[in-house]
Amino acid sequence: MEIVNLGKTNSIFNQYIAEIRDENIQKDSMRFRRNCERMGEIFAYEISKRLDYVDQEITTPLGNSNINLLFEQPVLTTILRAGLPVHQGFLNYFDKAENAFVSAYRKHHKDGSFDIELEYLASPDLNDKTIILSDPMLASGSSIVVTYKALLEKGNPKKIHIAILIASRQGLEYVKRFLPENTTIWVGAIDEELTAQSYIVPGLGDAGDLAYGPKE
Ligand SMILES: O=P(O)(O)OC[C@H]1O[C@H](OP(=O)(O)OP(=O)(O)O)[C@H](O)[C@@H]1O
Ligand SMILES: O=c1cc[nH]c(=O)[nH]1
Ligand SMILES: [Mg+2]
Numbered sequence: 001m002e003i004v005n006l007g008k009t010n011s012i013f014n015q016y017i018a019e020i021r022d023e024n025i026q027k028d029s030m031r032f033r034r035n036c037e038r039m040g041e042i043f044a045y046e047i048s049k050r051l052d053y054v055d056q057e058i059t060t061p062l063g064n065s066n067i068n069l070l071f072e073q074p075v076l077t078t079i080l081r082a083g084l085p086v087h088q089g090f091l092n093y094f095d096k097a098e099n100a101f102v103s104a105y106r107k108h109h110k111d112g113s114f115d116i117e118l119e120y121l122a123s124p125d126l127n128d129k130t131i132i133l134s135d136p137m138l139a140s141g142s143s144i145v146v147t148y149k150a151l152l153e154k155g156n157p158k159k160i161h162i163a164i165l166i167a168s169r170q171g172l173e174y175v176k177r178f179l180p181e182n183t184t185i186w187v188g189a190i191d192e193e194l195t196a197q198s199y200i201v202p203g204l205g206d207a208g209d210l211a212y213g214p215k216e
Pocket of ligand 2: 199206
């Protein structure tokens with residue numbers, strides 16, 4: 001499995017990572033959502049370079065022009081709710097793509113542990129498709145693994161790209177144990193620490209709350 005860290009290259013991308021982390025700037029929820037969306041757009045452009053292309057002829061008013069265009073559309077997949085702004089960024093670029101949505105939330109037990117409960121899955125057939133699964137945060141890694149297993153009910157994808165804005169080192173190690181070799185994980189940053197409640201340190205806090213407000 002390959003891991004590509006976009007934050008390792010100096011680019012404007014890191015300005016958006018800095019802004020979603022910044023405790024003052026992140027209070028502006030519209031800017032937080034838009035920054036997530038902008039990074040979704042950059043991930044989309046970078047991932048597009050790895051997809052398959054086919055030569056096509058375009059007819060202009062004055063003649064013909066040949067150009068390599070996408071051979072097939074990926075299936076854009078995200079996890080509700082924090083994944084929505086990143087997903088919109090992907091959709092801005094892959095505007096003809098099919099889409100899949102999954103709900104996953106942490107169900108806490110009395111001893112402080114939690115399981116990921118998945119209640120909703122809306123997906124096209126995934127057999128032999130390329131799927132791009134986006135989520136701003138990969139902390140314990142449980143949401144991604146539970147989501148991947150649920151998606152398998154819809155078919156066996158030929159290639160999986162996972163796009164994460166901020167991942168924990170520990171979560172990436174966990175995910176590697178469950179996802180197949182044909183997976184590429186794209187990250188914006190990798191943080192070294194997780195709290196006892198599986199929050200990423202330094203991370204950014206709760207991405208869903210920052211984008212959409214607190215939930216009960
Ligand atoms: O790697 P994990 O430990 O599973 O944590 C990562 C998950 O946490 C966040 O969602 P959250 O559970 O906060 O839900 P929300 O989007 O509704 O806020 C994030 O968007 C991931 O889905
Ligand atoms: O650090 C974390 C972990 C899970 N979900 C978040 O939004 N942030
Ligand atoms: Mg979630």
